[in-house]
Amino acid sequence: MAAIGRLSQKLLKSAALTQSRQLSAAAAHGEQAAKTWKILTFVVALPGVAVCMLNMYLRSQHHHEQPEFVxxxxxxxxxxxxxxxxxxxxxxxxxxxxALPDGYEHHD
Structure with a gap:
């Protein structure tokens, strides 16, 4: 009976060690994923937002004339x-x- 008790203790210790290794591997993966997303935020997302803002600013500076009403x-x-x-x-x-059915509301 004592041999079974020692064997079960060894199995429990082995399972606990395996679980702690898995948790540390998951934590390391989580840290690496966080670093990757941080880099992507600064290298891709923020410049992308800046380019979109520049595009909209430049488009707002270019004025189009109203097309003729037909x-x-x-x-x-x-x-x-x-x-x-x-x-x-x-x-x-x-x-x-x-335009409304009878034309534009006002002309500049």
């Missing part, structure tokens, strides 16, 4: 009024870009 019969069809405002403008209406 009253095509298949565009801007209003079969019933919108339930907000005066009923002719869509929910996300932009007067500089979106």
């Amino acid at each position: 009253p095509y019969s298949h565009l801007r069809i209003r079969s019933k009024r919108f339930p907000w405002g005066d009923g002719t403008k869509s929910l996300f209406h932009n007067p500089h870009v979106n």
Whole structure:
């Protein structure tokens, strides 16, 4: 009976040692993954955001003229009024870009 007790203690110690090795390997992997993501953040993500900001700034500096209004019969069809405002403008209406059925709202 004592031999079985010693054998079970050895097995428990061996299992505990194996589990602690696995935990330390997982912790080392976690540290390496954190370093990798930190490097990717500074090398890829932040420069990517900066390039996108520069692109939008440069696009905002370049102004386009409003295209000539052509009253095509298949565009801007209003079969019933919108339930907000005066009923002719869509929910996300932009007067500089979106024309009404009879033309743009104002000319610069």
